[in-house]
Amino acid sequence: MLSRFVSSRPVPARSPKSTPPKSTPTPACSPVLRGALCRFRLPLAGLLIGLAALAGQGTPAAAQTGPLRIEITEGVIEPLPFALPTFVAEDAGAARYAAELSQVIAADLSNTGLFREIPPSAHIARVDRFDAPVAYADWKAINAQALIVGSVSSGGGRITVRFRLFDVYSGAELGEGLQLAASEGSWRRLAHKVADQVYARITGEGAYFDSRVVFVAEAGPKNARQKRLAIMDYDGANVQFLTDASTIVLAPRFSPSGDRILYTTFETGFPRVKMLDVSSSAGSFLPEQPGTMTFAPRFSPDGSRVVYSLEQGGNTDIWMVGVNGGAPMRLTNTPAIETAPSFSPDGSQIVFESDRSGSQQLYIMPASGGEARRISFGSGRYGTPVWSPRGDMIAFTKQDAGRFHIGVMRTDGTEERLLTNSFLDEGPTWSPNGRVIMFTRESAGVGGEPRLYSVDISGRNLRQVPTAGPASDPAWSPLLP
Numbered sequence: 001m002l003s004r005f006v007s008s009r010p011v012p013a014r015s016p017k018s019t020p021p022k023s024t025p026t027p028a029c030s031p032v033l034r035g036a037l038c039r040f041r042l043p044l045a046g047l048l049i050g051l052a053a054l055a056g057q058g059t060p061a062a063a064q065t066g067p068l069r070i071e072i073t074e075g076v077i078e079p080l081p082f083a084l085p086t087f088v089a090e091d092a093g094a095a096r097y098a099a100e101l102s103q104v105i106a107a108d109l110s111n112t113g114l115f116r117e118i119p120p121s122a123h124i125a126r127v128d129r130f131d132a133p134v135a136y137a138d139w140k141a142i143n144a145q146a147l148i149v150g151s152v153s154s155g156g157g158r159i160t161v162r163f164r165l166f167d168v169y170s171g172a173e174l175g176e177g178l179q180l181a182a183s184e185g186s187w188r189r190l191a192h193k194v195a196d197q198v199y200a201r202i203t204g205e206g207a208y209f210d211s212r213v214v215f216v217a218e219a220g221p222k223n224a225r226q227k228r229l230a231i232m233d234y235d236g237a238n239v240q241f242l243t244d245a246s247t248i249v250l251a252p253r254f255s256p257s258g259d260r261i262l263y264t265t266f267e268t269g270f271p272r273v274k275m276l277d278v279s280s281s282a283g284s285f286l287p288e289q290p291g292t293m294t295f296a297p298r299f300s301p302d303g304s305r306v307v308y309s310l311e312q313g314g315n316t317d318i319w320m321v322g323v324n325g326g327a328p329m330r331l332t333n334t335p336a337i338e339t340a341p342s343f344s345p346d347g348s349q350i351v352f353e354s355d356r357s358g359s360q361q362l363y364i365m366p367a368s369g370g371e372a373r374r375i376s377f378g379s380g381r382y383g384t385p386v387w388s389p390r391g392d393m394i395a396f397t398k399q400d401a402g403r404f405h406i407g408v409m410r411t412d413g414t415e416e417r418l419l420t421n422s423f424l425d426e427g428p429t430w431s432p433n434g435r436v437i438m439f440t441r442e443s444a445g446v447g448g449e450p451r452l453y454s455v456d457i458s459g460r461n462l463r464q465v466p467t468a469g470p471a472s473d474p475a476w477s478p479l480l481p
Contacts (some may be wrong), residue, residue, distance in 0.1 A: 003222050012189040016330045018023050018101055025243075027303060027397075030149060037084070044271070047115070048229050050377040052237075057134035057190065058244070061257075061389060063089055063108075063366050064121070070339065071144075071423075072462060077113070077114065077458075077460065078275070079110075079113065079114055079115050079116035080115050080116065080145055080146060080202065081115075081116050081117075081118050081143055081144055081145055081146075082100055082109065082115055082116070082117060082118065082144060082145065082146040082147070083117075083118045083123060083139055083142070083144035083146070083147050083148070083168075084105060084117060084147075084382045085120065085123060085125075085127040085148075085149065086098055086099050086102045086120065086149070086195060087101055087102050087151055087152050087161070087413075088127065088130050088151040088152070089126060089151075089152055089153075089164075090130075090151050090152060090154055091154060091155070091356050093155065094153050094154040094159060097152050097159055097187050097294055097432075098151075098152045098188065098433075099222055100191075101150070101152060101161060101187060101191045101194070102150070102192065102234075103267070104188055104191035104192065104195070105194050105195045105198070105237070106192050108191070108192060108196075108199070108209045108235070109195055109198060109205070110193035111201060111235070111461075111463065112436075112456075112461065113364035113456060113460055113461030115146075115202075116202065118142055118143070118144050123138075123142065124139075124141055124142060125138035125139060127149055128373050130149065130150070130151035130162060130164075132422060134147065134149070134166055134171075136166075136168055136171050139168045140168055140169065142299075144168050144170055145167070145169060145368070146165065146166070146167065146174075146198075146202060147165070147166040148163060148164075148166075148170065148194075148198055148456060149163065149164050149166070150162060150163035150164070150167055150194065151163075151217055153293075154184065156183065157183060157184055158181055158183055158184065158379055159181065159182065159184055159190065160177070160180070160181040160412055161179070161180050161181070161190045161191075161194060162177060162179045162200075163164050163177060163178060163194050163197070164177040165197070165198055165201055165202075165359060172236045174201050174202070175197075175201050178194075178197060179192070184451045186188060187481070188229065188233065188237060188238065189210055190209075192209040192233070192234075192387070193208040193209075193210050195209045196208070196209045196210055196479075197199060198334055200362065205433055205435060206432065206433030206434070206435075206477060207432070207437065208234065208431040208432045208433045208435065208479065209234060209235075210296050210480050211233075211234045211431070211432050211476060211477050211478065211479055211480060212232065212234060212258070212476075212477040212480065212481055213229055213231070213232055213233075213234055213429075213438065213452075213474050213475065213476055213477065214229060214230070214231045214234055214252040214253075214254060214261055214466075214474070214475050214477070215229075215232070215252070215452060215471050215472065215473055215474040215475070216228070216229065216230070216232075216243075216252065216471065216472045216473040217229075217230040217239075217241065217467070217468075217469065217470075217471055218247060218449070218450065218469065218470035218471060218472060219245070219469055219470065222447070222448065222449070225418075225470075226245035227248050227249050227250075228241055228242070228244055228245045228249060229241070229242040229243040229249050230242060230256060230259070230262075230471075231278065232467075234431075234476070235465070235466070236465050236466035239467075239468065241283055242276060243265075243276075243279070243281075246330075247265055247266050247267045248265070248266040248268075248398055249263055249264065250264040250295070250425075250473060251263060251264050251295070251297070251473050251475075252261065252272075252475050253297060253298050253299060253475050254299070254305045254475055254476070254477045254478065255299045255303050256299060256300075256301055256302065256478060257303060257478070258278070258315065258477040258480065259276070259277065259278055259279065260275055260276065260277055260278065260299075260303075261276045261278060261475075262274070262275050262276075262297040262298065262299060262306060263276065263296040263297070264294075264296065264297065268285075270293050271293045271294065271295045272285055272286070272288070272293070272294050272295075273285065273286040273294045273295065273306070274286070275306075275323070286306060286308070286321060287321060287325055289310065289312070289328065291312060291313075292310050292311060292312045293310070293311045293312075294308050294309065294310050294311075294319075295308065295309050295311075295337050295339070296309040296340050296341065298309055298341060298342055298343065299323075299343075300343050300345045300347050300367075301343055301344075301345055301346065302324060302347060303323065304323060305319045305320055305321065305322055305323065306318075306320065306321055306322075307319070307320045307331070307341040307343065307350060308321075308341070309338070309339040309340070309341070310328075312434065312462070315332070315335060315337075315340055316336075316337045316338060317330060317331070317332045317333060317338055318330075318332045318338050318339070318341050318352055319331060319351070319480075320367075321425060329369070330369070331365070331368070331369035331370070331446040332352075332354075332365070332369065334354070334356050335356075336354050336355050336356035337354065337355050338352055338353070338354040338356070339352065339354075339383060340353045340383060340384050342385055343395075344391060344393065344411075345369065345388075345389055346388070346393040347367055348366065348367055349362050349364050349365065349367055350365055350366075350367050351363070351375075351385040351387055351394055351411075352364075352365070352372075352385065352404070353382060353383045353384065353385060357374065359381055360381035360382060360383050360387050360399075361374055361376045361377075361381070361382050362374070362376040362382045362383075362394070362396060362413075363375065364411065367408050373395070373442040374413075375409070375413035376396070376413060377413060378400075378416055379380050379400050379401075380398050380399055380400025380401070381398070381399045381400070382396050382397070382398055383396065383399075383426075384396060384397045384426060384427050384428065386428055386429060387411075387472070388408075388434045389430055389432060389433070389434045390433075390434035391411075392410065392411065392434075393408045393409065393410060393411070393428075393434070393457070394408065394409055394410075394411055395407070395408050395428035395437050396409070396428065396432060397425065397426040397427065397439075398418065402459075403421055403422070403423070404420075404421075404422060404423065404424045404425045404426060405418040405419070405420055405421055405422075405425060406419050406420040406425050406426075406428050406437060406439050406455065407460060408437075408457055416455070417459065418459075419437065419455050419457070419459040420424070420441075420455055420459075420462065421440065422441055423443065423444040424440075424441065424442040424444075425439055425440070425441050426440050427439050427440045427472070427473055427474070429474050429475045429476045430476060431476055432477070432478050432479045433456075433458075434458060434478065435456065436454050436455070436456055436457070436458060437454065437455055438452060438454045438465065438472075438474045438476060439453055439455075439474065440452060440453075440472040440473060440474065441448065441453045441454070441464075449470040450470050450471060450472040451465075451467065451470065451471060452464070452465035452467055452471045452472075452474050453465060465472065
């Protein structure tokens, strides 16, 4: 499926025989960006600045073009209203995909909490041709600030999607139109790719819809739960099982290329780290050290190494080994329990949890081992740290006063913010663009069960991720090629 996508290319503005339109840069103060997600005054340097400010992130220096004042009322972001008429079906075979594609694109955008779809029943204008002139006045009348127009054609087992994005209030197209093609079975990926383009053009942030999540699918009673690895689209669709329920599996982690998964299995009776090929489901164990247990694995950013925890004689330390074998290297050597390692995006450092100070806290050390510095100093206990793909933040699980939280902090431990609060939240994983965190939330009581949730790094837009049954231990893939 991955190789079946053609390269994105400009589509004609009026007809297939005309010259592709000249790219229209987004205005520095585009009305589609003004007054929706944040309220700006003076020259606008892009919506990304407003989002970053809300999330407590620094303003990109390169984005600023002049004086800027950002006014945010009580941290509330007003979703940007957009209109998405059902994509035009260019032939009979495409009709079944047009509505479905439109629905997935609208859901992707709306579920971010940053966008609000204006229902088709409120539309005044009707779009029956992809190259029809835009009736801006009709879209302004229903307060649409962004307009997404598209078409679908089919043939030979493949479908082709074209789309264009318009800033209604400035009367300008945002970037060039794009054309994407794939097999009919990959239509959902086409929808995610279109949504990614719209999201990136309006927010200025990286995409994340065309990605997958590996997780542990659970079934059965709480005291005899069956667990197996499963993989799905980021929104819960297209679930595939990678292992059976014959043994316990824990903590799956994607490789940087998304083609392999590391996880902990009790297949041999003791926890061991295993690597699985996603396409073939073939697996192999990491090199065994007799008398030890291995768990909590994670790939290095270049995919060449695996960092993991190894328990021997009651002591747990962090080790590293090449994915193709070789001699394992010990990175920590203390009497403490040290586990849950995670690389920085540049591969130079590792964050991990340790109780060397007497309680469970977070530490950072060089990727080759050596002296570690503590970065968590708040009340309670900290665990399961994960470095953001942006490199500027670390997500973690915190237990304090009988409650569990998902939180984030800067890599020096400053600006700690708790995003959730519940009976049991744990195991954060970052979206490819570093904007959203997915995690496990377990409900209380005898009948309590784990489910997957996501939350924006601002602490807004807490949502349950749809799964057929109990689910835990999510890990987000990189963007698919």
